[in-house]
Amino acid sequence: MSTVARTDASHIAVHWKEEDYVQPSPKFVGQANLSDPAVVERFKEEHFPECFREYADMLAWDRYWHTTLDTSNPPFWKWFVGGTLNACYNCVDRHLAKYKNKAALIFVPESETEPTYTLTYQELYIRVNEVAAVLRDFCGLKAGDRVTIHMPMILELPITMLACARLGIVHSVVFGGFSGEAAGLRAADSGSRVMVYADAYYRNGKLIDHKTSADIAVQTAANEGQTIDKVLVWRRKDGQDLSNTAMVSGRDYYMEDLLERFRRAKVAPVSVGAEHPLFLMYTSGTTGKPKGCQHRTGGYLAYVTGTSKYYQDIHPEDVYWCMADIGWITGHSYIVYGPLALAATSVIYEGVPNYPDAGRCWRIAEQLDVNIFHTSPTAIRLLRKAGPDEPLKYNYRFKHMTTVGEPIEPESWRWYWEVVGKREAVIVDTWWQTETGGFLCTTKPALDPMKAGSTGPGALGIYPIIYDEHGKEIPAGAGRAGNVCIRNPWPGIMQTIWKDNDRFVRQYYSKYCKDPKSTDWRDWPYFAADGAVLAGDGYYRILGRVDDVINVAGHRLGTKEIESACLTVPQVAEAAVVPVVDEIKGRMPAIYASLKPDVTDGAHVSEQIVATVETIIGKIARPKAVHIVPDLPKTRSGKIMRRILAAISNRMDTGDVTTLANPEIVEQIRKQVQGEGPVELQEGPEDVKRFGEQE
Numbered sequence: 001m002s003t004v005a006r007t008d009a010s011h012i013a014v015h016w017k018e019e020d021y022v023q024p025s026p027k028f029v030g031q032a033n034l035s036d037p038a039v040v041e042r043f044k045e046e047h048f049p050e051c052f053r054e055y056a057d058m059l060a061w062d063r064y065w066h067t068t069l070d071t072s073n074p075p076f077w078k079w080f081v082g083g084t085l086n087a088c089y090n091c092v093d094r095h096l097a098k099y100k101n102k103a104a105l106i107f108v109p110e111s112e113t114e115p116t117y118t119l120t121y122q123e124l125y126i127r128v129n130e131v132a133a134v135l136r137d138f139c140g141l142k143a144g145d146r147v148t149i150h151m152p153m154i155l156e157l158p159i160t161m162l163a164c165a166r167l168g169i170v171h172s173v174v175f176g177g178f179s180g181e182a183a184g185l186r187a188a189d190s191g192s193r194v195m196v197y198a199d200a201y202y203r204n205g206k207l208i209d210h211k212t213s214a215d216i217a218v219q220t221a222a223n224e225g226q227t228i229d230k231v232l233v234w235r236r237k238d239g240q241d242l243s244n245t246a247m248v249s250g251r252d253y254y255m256e257d258l259l260e261r262f263r264r265a266k267v268a269p270v271s272v273g274a275e276h277p278l279f280l281m282y283t284s285g286t287t288g289k290p291k292g293c294q295h296r297t298g299g300y301l302a303y304v305t306g307t308s309k310y311y312q313d314i315h316p317e318d319v320y321w322c323m324a325d326i327g328w329i330t331g332h333s334y335i336v337y338g339p340l341a342l343a344a345t346s347v348i349y350e351g352v353p354n355y356p357d358a359g360r361c362w363r364i365a366e367q368l369d370v371n372i373f374h375t376s377p378t379a380i381r382l383l384r385k386a387g388p389d390e391p392l393k394y395n396y397r398f399k400h401m402t403t404v405g406e407p408i409e410p411e412s413w414r415w416y417w418e419v420v421g422k423r424e425a426v427i428v429d430t431w432w433q434t435e436t437g438g439f440l441c442t443t444k445p446a447l448d449p450m451k452a453g454s455t456g457p458g459a460l461g462i463y464p465i466i467y468d469e470h471g472k473e474i475p476a477g478a479g480r481a482g483n484v485c486i487r488n489p490w491p492g493i494m495q496t497i498w499k500d501n502d503r504f505v506r507q508y509y510s511k512y513c514k515d516p517k518s519t520d521w522r523d524w525p526y527f528a529a530d531g532a533v534l535a536g537d538g539y540y541r542i543l544g545r546v547d548d549v550i551n552v553a554g555h556r557l558g559t560k561e562i563e564s565a566c567l568t569v570p571q572v573a574e575a576a577v578v579p580v581v582d583e584i585k586g587r588m589p590a591i592y593a594s595l596k597p598d599v600t601d602g603a604h605v606s607e608q609i610v611a612t613v614e615t616i617i618g619k620i621a622r623p624k625a626v627h628i629v630p631d632l633p634k635t636r637s638g639k640i641m642r643r644i645l646a647a648i649s650n651r652m653d654t655g656d657v658t659t660l661a662n663p664e665i666v667e668q669i670r671k672q673v674q675g676e677g678p679v680e681l682q683e684g685p686e687d688v689k690r691f692g693e694q695e
């Protein structure tokens, strides 16, 4: 506990103007997958857990399950027990009879002079089989083995994932923008002995040599005691060497060469149990080490398929474009698995949204006739700033749009609605997490009105609740914020943290568990670590993280991870990382560091800190500011008061600091960061106000 007096967050009153409802157009409603209000009844709590049969029945099962939900070992829920299936078969093979000539994936290279590339379901089937043959017969991999895939947004990424799924191999995709070190640590944690890379890719007009990361990753994994014996390298352009990094003989293999040996190979899909892990997705948490969220095959696939159908309104004839990166959970669930399970056409764009100019996205939409569009508030803010009128110049029509990843302010929402969606496209603001597999809160696009800045009610079969710090429910319309939890299990929830069951229980269930001995799911609410307010109409407004995770452009970064990176710079004595508000990215990290005695060259150390953070984590963690300070504010027991630093970085009230061990440092740092003169204090967003509270 901090020694500084402060308000209990659960009693912070949250005031904002209630936005008006916006109704979906009759045209959208007329064609929507989910237009019968009876669905609400079907998913009511009295029909739980059997209501989720509706999602599982959208899949092809090799053997039907006998138990929908097994709660015998909480909170390690089991879904669709007794069932067997194959995820790749469900996303590819089963569509061939009807849709073999239909586009499954359309690749849009960043350069506009390079043509788009379309893969039909038949072509996807052929390619996935050949890659599966490489994994099985050349690499010797089998069901349950892990493979780490560190790749950019190219077609070969989902092809590799599906090839793994075909064999029951557990894939662990690491976002291409993460560093080789980050990939190596994750590969070691997962126990992968094979890594899959691409040699290079284009981003922001530049060719990025990605193969260099492979060498760093293998070395990092080796330092952790994990040998990577094979690195499979996809070439971004067939037959061309775009990377300057040498191939290591006996370790590195071009996929192109290996595939020569497996032309026309067919690999039967391996039928796995519903609880067999499908993939790991590492995400930041409250300690330094990223955690491997382990997702199951049956429940996950059922959940993303059902939610893609009902909330993304995907029909096979739609052209669906989710602009997220497949290296994050959004891409897994809502570019690859959900859309492909529904035989959709899913667009994969290699580059950044505003390359070469602010009209790029809208040209892609026009060219491919995209009618479902899915992106983040950060991209919306960026595109709005870069070209507020651009969408109007292009002849595309969206029927449906999604915003996901961070809270969206009503002003940006309205631009999305009026200008991007041309007042025709329905919007869903979907709140969920890496851990949750799929949507937790969202409006039902044809059934619920939209409300700018609010995510909406719980998704079908999801029963959210807001608790205060003491486990007391904060009712709808109370105008008070609390911790949003989900009262029940659902098929998309992760199985556990890879190799760390204790951490899984501690992180998500200990806080509000009513009885650790109980096998009744009602005693095990899921703690999401987000602050939220519930309005009188049942719509949730998500305020942001309550732990020390910073949401940068919709991506989670752990402050502890960044701090550990800073501490590897030899001149740094102590470091603290706090969120600072950024106009486009939502939040960015700001670093406060004190130096060891006799180190004088602060400017140089600053540069080193930035470079080190980029090397250890990746460019995504690049700080907005580095402040080299004489000392960090501490309690008498020596705890660094990050909350005060966050207040300084965001020009908020630092509160009472007199009980600190070194109160005078606060004013000194404040002047250093904000300048000598008086500054106008700001209210600050809820997540920044609450930052550091759980320490």
Ligand code: WT7
Residues within 6 Å of the ligand: 283, 329, 330, 403, 404, 405, 406, 407, 408, 429, 430, 431, 432, 433, 434, 435, 455, 528, 529, 530, 542, 543, 544, 545, 551, 554, 555, 556
């Ligand atoms: C955190 C999860 C969901 C997939 C992408 C991010 C924040 C997510 C929303 C939203 C407000 C949101 C939460 C959450 N978040 N969606 N619609 N409105 N906040 O997944 O990296 O696991 O991050 O993103 O704080 O806890 P993630």
